[in-house]
Amino acid sequence: MSETWVRIATAIGAYAVFLLVEWTIRRTLSGLGRSALQASLRECTRTPLRWFAAMIVLRFAVGGVLPGPAAHLLTLALIGTGAWLLAGILIAVEHSVLSRLRVDERDNRHARRMQTQITLVRRVTVAAVAVVALGTMLMTFPAARAAGTSLLASAGVIGAIAAFAAQSLLSNVIAGLQIAFSDAIRLDDVVIAEGEWGRVEDITLTYLVVHVWDDRRLVIPTAHFMARPFENWTRREAALLGTVELDVDWAMPIERMREELRRMVDETDLWDRRVCVLQVTEAVHSVVRVRALVSAVDAPTLFDLRCLVREKLVAWINDNHPYAVPRLRTEHVRHIPTQDGHGEPDRLFGDTPDGRRRSHAFQ
Template sequence: MSEAWMGVLSAGVVAVAVFGVFLVLEYLLRRGFRRLGRRSALLAGLVEHTSRPLRCFGAVLILRLTVFVALPPTGWTGPVTHAMTLALIGSGAWLLAGVLLSAEQTALSRLRVDERDNRHARRVQTQITLVRRVTVAGVAVLALAAMLMTFPGARAAGTSLLASAGVIGAIAALAAQSLLGNVFAGLQIAFSDAIRLDDVVIVEGEWGRIEDITLTYLVVHIWDDRRLVIPTSHFMSNPFENWTRREAALLGTVEIDVDWAMPVEEMRTELRSVLDATDLWDGRVCVLQVTDAVNTLVRVRALVSAVDAPTLFDLRCLVRERLVAWARTRHPYALPRLRSERVPTGPRPAPAAATEPTEDARLFGDSPDGREREHAFTGPDRS
């Protein structure tokens, strides 16, 4: 066997031995972190998200040092060294992304989003999630740029591109206008507190919860398990309803059309009885008012309150059902109805002689104030 192959074999044995020692140390370190992770969420997250990238990074680093130190420079060591350098940059970026993900999960684990009043926690959760995505995307871009800069041709191209950075920047801005608009809208969502994860919203005529927020789009989990995906720029440039921006408690209405004969005070008492008998009502608002009384019907509106939007929907349905049943059983004569009048078909009486309208039939009345206003609107008397 030639001396060159003996050198390669010996270098390989040394690399395997060093990598074995590295795996033993990594295993002991991981076991220690897992024990400490019972009391530290950060260490537990590091063990979960950095074990594989750390092993990959260590293996590539050991091989890279072995080729650089133990092997003499030959025709094939150059491409192999370059490939290992690219793998080292990629595994290092993977390891850094794992560290960022561990830090994010540690911060999120301290937030209590399962409470009733979790507005602040959801705001911080949205900000941490979007910032982590920005930083991971930045790490990926920097790693790709570092890989490209290892090629001599890419370095020369980068130098020439820097000379015309203004033109390239203008062209890139025009080409990526929509993408950059969505990215800036995502950052605006993260820090403007206009919307957070798990907020109840009505957007595009659909009712649902904010399930996910990225730099370019939002996902709304609609009540019937559909998902509505909306670009962030479109979301921020169009109006939407946020039912839980300040608090989860809401007010809701139930409108019922009844006949003029309905005893409203008894209906108000029945509404109070319905609300007192259910756990869906939070005890804040119980109001029943007549909001319209024209033509043949009277519109009655019940205003109720609940702790959150799903509970409010169930409460409105319950109130509507109980009031309809109460009106049908207790006051069937006051249900909505249409009235008609039979007109006699005999000879019509002669029309009454025209008489001067009384003062109560005039527009402004026959008082001094009424005559003054009539003069102001009709002008001076020309007779």
Template sequence: MLVAALTFAGSVLVALVVVTLVHRVVRRLGRRSDLFAGLARHAHRPALVVAVLVAVQFSLGVAARGEWRPAALHAVGIALILAGAWLLAALLVVAEDATLARIRVDVSDNRHARRVHTQITLVRRVTVVIVGVLAAAAVLMTFPGARAAGTSILASAGVIGAIAALAAQSLLGNVFAGVQIAFSDALRLDDVLVVEEQWGRVEDITLTYVVMHLWDDRRLILPTSYFLKTPFENWTRTQSALLGTVELDVDWTVPVEDLRQELRRALEAGDLWDGRVCVVQVTGAVGSFVRIRALVSATDAGRLWDLRCVVREHLVGWLRTRHPEALPQVRVHDLPRATTGAGYRASDADRGVGGADHRPVGPDRPLADADNRVFGESADGQERVQAFSGPDQRAD
């Protein structure tokens, strides 16, 4: 009995010393390598448990005697299987973290990086689930009764599989949808989406649900199958830059060209505009009001929202201060007097209907005068013409 106790204590002590020494070496190497740092952080505890269980199993096999020995060996074997699965899952997590560390997402064009992050994150969860299932199966196979029942279970696997698939149809659908989302590139981590009239960022993607971090810090949780059945807007599918509109209903006397030039001055004075699109157009002229649409651009959705609010506030203040006659109003005077109102100017008549200048952009016409077209004239507008004119047509 004394020999068995000494063998048990000595083997456990040797295992602890070996794992501790290896851990110190790995931790020192981890100062210069992310891989070894991950090993020291994630694999130390499972490796320690595995080493102790191996030592215990060795001591039981060598020095233990008695009727309790088979039951003890069986229990230690089950614990060793579970600890080995824990260690294997930890090593997989370390490998995946090391891969993710090499892919930077803090750059301007990080679409590929976010796609890889999404795929690796889902693959990690799948591998952990597979390791857990295999460990559970290995534990069951250590029992003779479970091995005997395995034959009958395999014989009826088709029926059981059909019943299970029918019962868990929704769960399996979400799991398959999660895998499809990971590798179809329709949805990635940190993508900005509009779902159910809610605007937010994809915070997490699991095998069964997607977590969206909404703009007001709420969390919207949707099943993964939702994104395969329901249309949604992805604002960062190819790039994060976006266009936004600011619409104003004003009086017919509004000086459109002055408004156009004021918009450009306001955008150039701020830091939210990315310099791509600055367009003012009259999109409606029915009834008592004229609808003015200002189209602006920004590098991402958050800056675009702030830019639209700033532009709206600036234009409203500019109209109230400089052209109060252009504010919405209801006329009670006759048509001849209206045509000679304060908003009609000789310079507008010289330019043509609506005051638009149709001269091409060049030395005689500054860029601000071309801010009345979404398609064409500017470099970004020419690109948009090519995108929407079809593959067999070219912009003039």
């Protein structure tokens, strides 16, 4: 009994020494300067490191005198805290790298691609660490080792059954890795998916989250997302072109309308001064279709600019050229009564000299 207490006291003393050394190292590093990696490691590994150190001290100090089940439980705790510490290191490295990426700039395509890849790789590695830790824990049980040996003999059958049962999950994981390294889509990209316009808010190994313009979240399985066409408005650059179409009367002075468009976009900061064009795209039936083409630095700014141009053009037409508002024209055809009391149009035979003579003879 006295030997057990000596071991426990030794474990407590060793752990106290560890805490003192850890505190000293942290204070020394803080005095030398604070980097992003250092701050991330301090935040993500402080708790798992202390638990892992405590498990190591207990395992080597009192593990030999503990009963069998207690010693086995201590071994499982050591494996679990070690996996927790390794996952914390991976997360800290991810945060450190992501903190150096400038995603708040206008042209942030490269930064967003790196952010997507680093995030997905970190999730894959953390999941792998968890699986390996769980497998290591199971292998500490003699029954699990015997079962594992027998399962290896039938690995082909088990693999086929597992692949069939988890084909949906595996397809989503493979699609997630494809998204990470194909550069087809990145975090914060502006997309139109499933008929909804929004920004890519999160990408995991199994699903993708689109933040829709009205604050809804559209959750799409990655395999389903990659199997369907989608629009990526910011794959190459954030700057975009947008159109505003209006139907006006044939009497509209197009050149004045073009000058007014140029004047109104010059007065707003929403326009990036790249493209400002007004063209007549159709002139059929009773209206003329006019299209204004403008440009902006990104999709939200472009939407606001299109709304502004549409509102100001409508107001300008109503205030300065109300006669050019689209209208429906009708023509009244005069009827000439005949002997039976019915009428026939005066242009029944055509509005030509010969037709008028024939119409007069008919009447």
